[in-house]
Amino acid sequence: MNRILVIEDDPAIRKGLVINLQAESYDVLAAGNGDEGYRIACETQPDLIILDLMLPGMNGYEVCQRIRRRGLVTPVLMLTAQDDETHRVHGFEAGADDYVAKPFSVRELMGRVRAILRRSEGRSDIANQKELDEARRLQQRLMPAEIPKVAGLRIAATCRPARIAGGDYFDVIRLEGDSVAVCIADVCGKGMPAAMMMANLQAAVKTCTAKRMSPRELCENVNRVMSENIRGQGFITFFYAVIDSDGAGSKRCTYCNAGHNPPILARRKGFTERLDHGGGVLGVFTNWSYEEQTVRLGSGDRILIYTDGVTETQNAAGEEFGEKQLIELMHLTPAVDAQTLIDRTLEAAAQFSNRNFEDDVTVVAVSVE
Numbered sequence: 001m002n003r004i005l006v007i008e009d010d011p012a013i014r015k016g017l018v019i020n021l022q023a024e025s026y027d028v029l030a031a032g033n034g035d036e037g038y039r040i041a042c043e044t045q046p047d048l049i050i051l052d053l054m055l056p057g058m059n060g061y062e063v064c065q066r067i068r069r070r071g072l073v074t075p076v077l078m079l080t081a082q083d084d085e086t087h088r089v090h091g092f093e094a095g096a097d098d099y100v101a102k103p104f105s106v107r108e109l110m111g112r113v114r115a116i117l118r119r120s121e122g123r124s125d126i127a128n129q130k131e132l133d134e135a136r137r138l139q140q141r142l143m144p145a146e147i148p149k150v151a152g153l154r155i156a157a158t159c160r161p162a163r164i165a166g167g168d169y170f171d172v173i174r175l176e177g178d179s180v181a182v183c184i185a186d187v188c189g190k191g192m193p194a195a196m197m198m199a200n201l202q203a204a205v206k207t208c209t210a211k212r213m214s215p216r217e218l219c220e221n222v223n224r225v226m227s228e229n230i231r232g233q234g235f236i237t238f239f240y241a242v243i244d245s246d247g248a249g250s251k252r253c254t255y256c257n258a259g260h261n262p263p264i265l266a267r268r269k270g271f272t273e274r275l276d277h278g279g280g281v282l283g284v285f286t287n288w289s290y291e292e293q294t295v296r297l298g299s300g301d302r303i304l305i306y307t308d309g310v311t312e313t314q315n316a317a318g319e320e321f322g323e324k325q326l327i328e329l330m331h332l333t334p335a336v337d338a339q340t341l342i343d344r345t346l347e348a349a350a351q352f353s354n355r356n357f358e359d360d361v362t363v364v365a366v367s368v369e
Helices: 011-023 034-044 060-069 085-094 106-120 124-142 191-210 215-230 322-332 338-352
Strands: 003-007 027-031 048-052 076-080 098-101 153-160 168-174 180-187 236-245 251-258 264-266 272-274 293-297 302-306 361-368
Touching: 003 011, 003 034, 011 027, 011 106, 027 034, 034 048, 034 060, 048 060, 048 106, 060 076, 060 085, 076 085, 076 106, 085 098, 098 106, 124 191, 153 168, 153 180, 153 338, 168 191, 168 361, 180 191, 180 302, 180 361, 191 215, 191 236, 215 236, 215 251, 236 302, 264 322, 272 322, 302 322, 302 338, 322 338, 338 361
Parallel strands: 003 027, 003 048, 048 076, 076 098
Antiparallel strands: 153 361, 168 180, 180 236, 236 251, 251 293, 264 272, 264 302, 302 361
8 A cells, every 4th residue: 555645734635635545545644834744754754745835834845855865765746836837847856756736636636646656666766765764664673662760860862864774773771780781883884784784783782781791891792793794894883881880879880982982971060071992893803802991970970972973963064063062062051861961962963054964863861860
């Protein structure tokens, strides 16, 4: 059954389209504005989008442009009340495949829908998109469905692929007692190859974590496994930490950083540290040695763990958001918890880049109560 997304702000037109499409046995989704429609398109990967060009907020041209920038090749049938050449050309330049002028004949529209879907059946780019969509679903299954609750800690995380399927991965794993393991990774590559590499990484990490390996031992073992699996076809940046009690009522974090962007530890007293001890990226040299480091954590301390999709996002002038702005942000928000820290980090990066993230964005935050 083909899935069709209708993005139309007029309730009567939207309802009529939904009813007529469902009568033709299509699976129909609907949105009343551009922002909602763009979100649904990215999340559901429909087979066809019927898009009104005049929408509140993000208009149809912008929706179409953002869909194409994200890598979606889903056919777009535009609805326009401006039936002149300039508006049609603008719509085609934005990425639309066909158009119907308002007021339209339902019979003509249904004919165009059937024709577009028929032409799509043999398109290799549509087939590739479906494969990428399967890779995205696989990656989502690898992420934790729920963040464990640990006494004395607040932990939050988010992962937002910039395109259909990215290479970011994170996990939060409860250990015995009040101990927890936190890891993040950035796999070189996109699509199904990255998803398969990510699945191998997750399996290796879970196995080593179950054996209660230290962060250094885990990185050395996972590196050997990934070097054998990758065989020179890529690499992975990786950070792994175990947070537990030190026996004296305080927390400690023991970590190993395998070539990943150094997480930022912001102390309650106002200074910051970069968690950069460890070794090289995973998957390149089989017998690479790693080291670990332990830092004490006090009440009010926070750790921000992230991928380079945050720091390397650019503004219109080509300038990067950078680590310095992350550190300044943490100084400006000294008393917020983990989730609020993530929200403010993403909002600051989004404003800097005009919400145009070119790479996957993953952030994990830990705050000590």
